[in-house]
Structures are given as C-alpha cells and as structure tokens.
Amino acid sequence: MTTRGRSRVARAGVPPRSSLARAEARAGLGLVLPSVVIVVVLVVAPILWSLLLAFKDLRLVELARAPLFGDFSTASIVEVLSSRRLWESMGATFAYSVIGTAGAIVVGLVAALALRKPFRGRGLVRALLLLPYVAPIVATTFAWRTLLNPQYGLVNAWGQALLGWERPVAFLTQRSAPVGLFGLELTVPVALSTVIAFEVWRTFPFAFLFLTARLEALPGDIEEAARMDGATPTQSFRHIVWPQLVPIVAVLTVLRFIWTFNTFDDVYLLTEGRAGTQVVSVGVYNYLVGRGDVGAASAQALLLAIVLAVLIAAYLRLAGRRGGES
Amino acid sequence: MTEATVSRDGTKSVHIVRSSRPARKFTRSRNAIELRVLKVLRPVVAGTLLLAAVFPFLYVLVLSTRDIASLQRDPARFWPALDEVRLDAYVDVLLPLESGGQDFARLMLNSAVIAVATVLITLLVAVPGSYAVSRLDFFGRRQVSSLFLAVYLFPGILLAVPLFVAFTRLGLRGNIWVLVVVYVSQTVAVAIFMLKNYFQTVPVGLEEAAALDGLGRLGIIRRIILPLSLPAIVSNALFVFMIAWNEFLFALLFLVEDRSRWTVSLGLAQLTNALETPPATLMAGSIVLTLPVVAIFFATEKFLAGGLTSGAEKG
Structure with missing residues (x-):
C-alpha cells in the first residue's frame, strides 16, 4: 500500500513523465472500457441485483407487472431456509464437491505421473485424456446415460453377463441400495455416487493438464541428485517432487471446489436432481423454472454466492501469495 | 563389534560406511523392486485411464450405427457386425422436421452462428482490453485485473436468475443476439487472461519504434501486436468457439421455447x-454435436493446453 502511494507521488513530481503517463492512462482506460462495461452490465450488476431479488416474494407469472425494486420481504429467504430439502441438498452438494474435487485431483496426479516419462505417442495419449473435459457436456452426459441405461446399456449388460448381477442397476434413478461388503451391510447412495464418479471422470483432465505443466517445469537436477544418492522413486516423489507440487495442488483444490460446488449442467443432465442428487444449483433452477418462484431461486442462489465469496477470497489470497513468491 | 570393524578398516569414514551399509543394501533392493513395479504399473495405469477417457465416446459412435432391434437383442456385444452397420441415423438426425428428421442441420447452423458471433465480438473487445492490461499503466489496472479473474471464477448458475428475470421482463429472452452478448460476458475474461500473457512476450522495443514512426495505440495493436500474436489469437478464438458451442445452461434458459432456435447442445x-x-438417432446427434469440437481441439491442442495453464497460473 505505502510503496504504491509513494511511487504515485514520486511520479507526479516529474512533469514530463507525468503527462506521458497521463496519456498512457487515458489510452489504457479507453481500450479496456468495452470489456469492463460488458462485464459490469451483464455479470456484476445482475449479481448485485439478484441479492435484492432474494428479498422479494416474486413469482414468474407476476413478472410483467410487479415492481422490481422496493416491496421487500424476507418471505423467500424464510421459505428456502425452512425447506426440509435444503439441508439434504446442502449435504449432497458438499459430498459432491469434496469427493469430486479430491477425486479429480488424485486421478489427475496419477495420470500426470504415469505419463511423465516420454514414450512414443505420448502427445496423442495426453490429448485423448483431455477429451472428457473438452467434449460438449450434453454429449458426455448422454454417453454416460447410454452406458448406464438399465435396458440396453453396456455396464448393466456386462454386469449381468460377467459379474453375475441379478438385476440391472438403475445407476441414475435409484436413491440408495444395500451393498454387502466383507459381511457388512452398507447402504450406498447410488445416484449420488454415480454423479460424483462422472464429475471425477469429466474434470480429472483439468487437474492432469495443470499438474503436467508444473511437472515439466520442475528443475530436473535435484531429483537426479537424490536418485544418485540412492533415493527410490517413491522417496524422491515424497520428498522432492511432491513439496514442489503443493502450491499448484492448493490452487487446483480451490479452483475445482469453486466450480464443482456450483455445477449445474452435469447433475441436471444426468438426473435432473432426482434420487438424492439435488445439489443447490439444480435447486436454484428448479425453483426458477419448475416452480416459477423467483424470490426463492434468488434466495437459494444467495446461499451459493456466500460460500463462493469465501472461496474466491481464499483463491485470490493463494494466487496472490504465489505471485509474490515467484 | 564396532571396534573390530573400525580396526579392520582403519579409516575415519568407517563409522559412516558401517552404519549405512545395511541401510543401503535395503534401499538398493527396495529401489529395484520399486523400479520394476513402476515399470509395469506405468503403462497399465496410462492404458486404463486412456480407455476410461475414450471408451464412452467410442461406445456412442458404435451404437450410432446399430438399430434398436439389434441393440436389444444383444446389448452385451460391443462391436457391431459389419453387415448391420447403417448410417441411416445420421440422415435421420440431420434432415429437417418436414422430411421426418430431427432438424440437426439447422441446429448446427444456429450453434455455428452463435459461436462465430461470440468469437468475433469477444476478440473485438478482448484484444484491445488485454493489450491495455498487459502494457499500459492506468489507474485501476490491478482492480480491473482482479475483476476479470473474479468473473472468470464466477459460475453461470448465479447469473441464471437475474438474467432470466431481466430479459423476460424486457421481452428479449428468445433473441439469439441477447444470448450472444451473454456469452461474450462469460468469455471476455478468459480471453483477456490468455491474451495478456502472450502480449507480454512481444518485445516493447518494436512498439516504441512504431510509435516513433507516428503510429497511434490502435495502429500499434493492428500493425504490430496482431500479426505477432496471430497464433495466440487464433487459438483463443477457437477456445471461445468451443465454450459457446458447448454451452448449455443459458441456451436452455433463453431458447427452449422455440425449437427453430435451439442450439445443437x-x-x-x-x-x-x-x-x-x-x-x-440420438447417438448420431451426439456424434454430430461432438465432432466439430473434437476436430478443433486436435487442430489446436498444443496452443490450447499452453494457453489455458499459463492464463490461470498467473492469475
């Protein structure tokens, strides 16, 4: 803070630079202005306005006539907070985001390490691994729905033919099922687990991409020295490579958690939020379009926004710290 | 026993050698085991992941050539028999509604128009914007940078309610140009991040020389920056195209009522x-939806991977 203030004062003290700097400042503002206007009008202002909408008891059908400012009440917020489904929905959202994030990063790391040594065709394999992430979400969810289809899907067909399943498993429509494991009878949330598995499958390439980039940038000499001194591959990973990956893993964790926590497309397209998979963002959509309840949709979105604000602050601090170090 | 060893070897380093000898032997065998295990594990893991990533797409591709009767008769068979391969589904899905098809040719055109318009407007706005953020020292530059980062992180679902309400009220919700502007607001931040990093690699000296020759800011961008950053701009354009082509939530909210305006997704x-x-027919539709994106991705994969990571890492 103080250094920036001082440099501005120092610059103002030198007249010729000051006028140049002023021209530069004017050009800079002018060039960046269109982007800023679009973002402010279509992102920032709507978000702020939706905070107000959360305090209104507004239905879609009244939209044409109802006043959009004023007339505030806490009815929508009370409605959302007192809904029985909210806490179930919050639980599903947290399970989905925590396991989805962790799974994607672990699988991404395993993939990055497995492909670290060059071999013929590595470039192609790397590109193919990114497919789940770059393909259209509607197409990827469709592929999974087809694979898991109880009537003709391959997973159920193979499960019945090769693994001796008695009946097809309704992976996307069954809330929970008992599973016997080592003599223990466990109840597994089927649809939620499937949706989480999809999230891991679809987003591990993102973690893989970042971790690969970081691994390639690591200086090779420390590792080589450690190997010469007799460190085994796992020791060298544990003590040399992993500590250097920690910062990027931290950034990835926050980034993936933010996005997974707010995922709408994946869950909506797989289950429409049924069978115990109604995450908060799908709830927002269902309030808005399903019930036409604008106030409740905004109130539910407000909950997401609060969690998100905390996460973004954490991310900016992490990113800032990294920027300061390098 | 220690002393005996010392007297036999008779050097100062004996202590170290003695104590580390069994440890090193252990490490050496552990090393050999680990190396052998990893040598097997590495290709197995890589192969499994590759199969997991590609298999669902392959499955849909194969099913798009099999009719429902064959599928229900034998769902556990992956490869279709050569004599039952048909491409009718592709004809079905692409033909217009009047001819009994699903009209995907028109939907692809819709998607293409929306995506191309998004790319053009995004670049028009983001190229000068990222030049300013990367080169010029203006008041609020840091704040503008953080604003773009925050917008990049912000998820679409939070915008769904206010934008849906506002455009419904304005009577503009079914308008594809409104959708294009919404897409631009989503892509401009990413575009600025990717381009900013590239522009910083263009030598300043070139610009100074151009400025001495009397070029203004816009002239410098057009004559110096654009030609030198062409690869970055092209890959950025394709990246934005992919985002717009793949987008689902806003297309659902804005266009669902009028089938003739649907995007392919x-x-x-x-x-x-x-x-x-x-x-x-659905399988064929899915392939038709995926193919353009995959083609673009493979054409530009090297640029994209580099641009994505550098853009987000610097943030």
Whole structure:
C-alpha cells in the first residue's frame, strides 16, 4: 500500500513523465472500457441485483407487472431456509464437491505421473485424456446415460453377463441400495455416487493438464541428485517432487471446489436432481423454472454466492501469495 | 563389534560406511523392486485411464450405427457386425422436421452462428482490453485485473436468475443476439487472461519504434501486436468457439421455447428426454454435436493446453 502511494507521488513530481503517463492512462482506460462495461452490465450488476431479488416474494407469472425494486420481504429467504430439502441438498452438494474435487485431483496426479516419462505417442495419449473435459457436456452426459441405461446399456449388460448381477442397476434413478461388503451391510447412495464418479471422470483432465505443466517445469537436477544418492522413486516423489507440487495442488483444490460446488449442467443432465442428487444449483433452477418462484431461486442462489465469496477470497489470497513468491 | 570393524578398516569414514551399509543394501533392493513395479504399473495405469477417457465416446459412435432391434437383442456385444452397420441415423438426425428428421442441420447452423458471433465480438473487445492490461499503466489496472479473474471464477448458475428475470421482463429472452452478448460476458475474461500473457512476450522495443514512426495505440495493436500474436489469437478464438458451442445452461434458459432456435447442445438434451426418439438417432446427434469440437481441439491442442495453464497460473 505505502510503496504504491509513494511511487504515485514520486511520479507526479516529474512533469514530463507525468503527462506521458497521463496519456498512457487515458489510452489504457479507453481500450479496456468495452470489456469492463460488458462485464459490469451483464455479470456484476445482475449479481448485485439478484441479492435484492432474494428479498422479494416474486413469482414468474407476476413478472410483467410487479415492481422490481422496493416491496421487500424476507418471505423467500424464510421459505428456502425452512425447506426440509435444503439441508439434504446442502449435504449432497458438499459430498459432491469434496469427493469430486479430491477425486479429480488424485486421478489427475496419477495420470500426470504415469505419463511423465516420454514414450512414443505420448502427445496423442495426453490429448485423448483431455477429451472428457473438452467434449460438449450434453454429449458426455448422454454417453454416460447410454452406458448406464438399465435396458440396453453396456455396464448393466456386462454386469449381468460377467459379474453375475441379478438385476440391472438403475445407476441414475435409484436413491440408495444395500451393498454387502466383507459381511457388512452398507447402504450406498447410488445416484449420488454415480454423479460424483462422472464429475471425477469429466474434470480429472483439468487437474492432469495443470499438474503436467508444473511437472515439466520442475528443475530436473535435484531429483537426479537424490536418485544418485540412492533415493527410490517413491522417496524422491515424497520428498522432492511432491513439496514442489503443493502450491499448484492448493490452487487446483480451490479452483475445482469453486466450480464443482456450483455445477449445474452435469447433475441436471444426468438426473435432473432426482434420487438424492439435488445439489443447490439444480435447486436454484428448479425453483426458477419448475416452480416459477423467483424470490426463492434468488434466495437459494444467495446461499451459493456466500460460500463462493469465501472461496474466491481464499483463491485470490493463494494466487496472490504465489505471485509474490515467484 | 564396532571396534573390530573400525580396526579392520582403519579409516575415519568407517563409522559412516558401517552404519549405512545395511541401510543401503535395503534401499538398493527396495529401489529395484520399486523400479520394476513402476515399470509395469506405468503403462497399465496410462492404458486404463486412456480407455476410461475414450471408451464412452467410442461406445456412442458404435451404437450410432446399430438399430434398436439389434441393440436389444444383444446389448452385451460391443462391436457391431459389419453387415448391420447403417448410417441411416445420421440422415435421420440431420434432415429437417418436414422430411421426418430431427432438424440437426439447422441446429448446427444456429450453434455455428452463435459461436462465430461470440468469437468475433469477444476478440473485438478482448484484444484491445488485454493489450491495455498487459502494457499500459492506468489507474485501476490491478482492480480491473482482479475483476476479470473474479468473473472468470464466477459460475453461470448465479447469473441464471437475474438474467432470466431481466430479459423476460424486457421481452428479449428468445433473441439469439441477447444470448450472444451473454456469452461474450462469460468469455471476455478468459480471453483477456490468455491474451495478456502472450502480449507480454512481444518485445516493447518494436512498439516504441512504431510509435516513433507516428503510429497511434490502435495502429500499434493492428500493425504490430496482431500479426505477432496471430497464433495466440487464433487459438483463443477457437477456445471461445468451443465454450459457446458447448454451452448449455443459458441456451436452455433463453431458447427452449422455440425449437427453430435451439442450439445443437440444447437439441440433443431435449430429444434425450423425449421418449419416442430412436436411440441410434440420438447417438448420431451426439456424434454430430461432438465432432466439430473434437476436430478443433486436435487442430489446436498444443496452443490450447499452453494457453489455458499459463492464463490461470498467473492469475
């Protein structure tokens, strides 16, 4: 803070630079202005306005006539907070985001390490691994729905033919099922687990991409020295490579958690939020379009926004710290 | 026993050698085991992941050539028999509604128009913007940078309610140009991040020389920056195209009422829920939806991977 203030004062003290700097400042503002206007009008202002909408008891059908400012009440917020489904929905959202994030990063790391040594065709394999992430979400969810289809899907067909399943498993429509494991009878949330598995499958390439980039940038000499001194591959990973990956893993964790926590497309397209998979963002959509309840949709979105604000602050601090170090 | 060893070897380093000898032997064998295990594990893991990543797409591709009767008769068979391979589904899905098809040719055109318009407007706005953020020292530059980062992180679902309400009220919700502007607001931040990093690698000296020759800011951008950053700009354009082509939530919210305006993504999602569409037709629709993106991705994969990571890492 103080250094920036001082440099501005120092610059103002030198007249010729000051006028140049002023021209530069004017050009800079002018060039960046269109982007800023679009973002402010279509992102920032709507978000702020939706905070107000959360305090209104507004239905879609009244939209044409109802006043959009004023007339505030806490009815929508009370409605959302007192809904029985909210806490179930919050639980599903947290399970989905925590396991989805962790799974994607672990699988991404395993993939990055497995492909670290060059071999013929590595470039192609790397590109193919990114497919789940770059393909259209509607197409990827469709592929999974087809694979898991109880009537003709391959997973159920193979499960019945090769693994001796008695009946097809309704992976996307069954809330929970008992599973016997080592003599223990466990109840597994089927649809939620499937949706989480999809999230891991679809987003591990993102973690893989970042971790690969970081691994390639690591200086090779420390590792080589450690190997010469007799460190085994796992020791060298544990003590040399992993500590250097920690910062990027931290950034990835926050980034993936933010996005997974707010995922709408994946869950909506797989289950429409049924069978115990109604995450908060799908709830927002269902309030808005399903019930036409604008106030409740905004109130539910407000909950997401609060969690998100905390996460973004954490991310900016992490990113800032990294920027300061390098 | 220690002393005996010392007297036999008779050097100062004996202590170290003695104590580390069994440890090193252990490490050496552990090292050998680890190396051998990893040598097997590495290709197995890589192969498994590759199969997991590609298999669902391959499955849909194969099913798009099999009719429903064959599928129900034998769902556990992966490869279709050569004599039953048909491409009828592709004809079905692409033909217009009047001819009994699913009109995907028109939906692809819609998607293409929306995506191309998004790319053009995004670049028009983001190129000068990222030049300013990377080069010029203006008041609020840091704040503008953080604003773009925050917007990049912000998820679409939070915008769904206010934008849906506002454009419904304005009577503009079904308008594809409104959708394009919404897409631009989503892509401009990413575009600025990717381009900013590239522009910083263009030597300042070139610009100074151009400025001495009397070029203004816009002239410098057009004559110096654009030609030198062409690869970055092209890959950025394709990246934005992919985002717009793949987008689902806003297309659903804005365009769902009028079938003639659907994008391909929206079309496939809507048809999946309609029970009467034959599976093979849906599979073909999914392939038609995926193919352009995959083609673009493979054409530009090197640029994209680099641009993505550098953009987000610096943030």
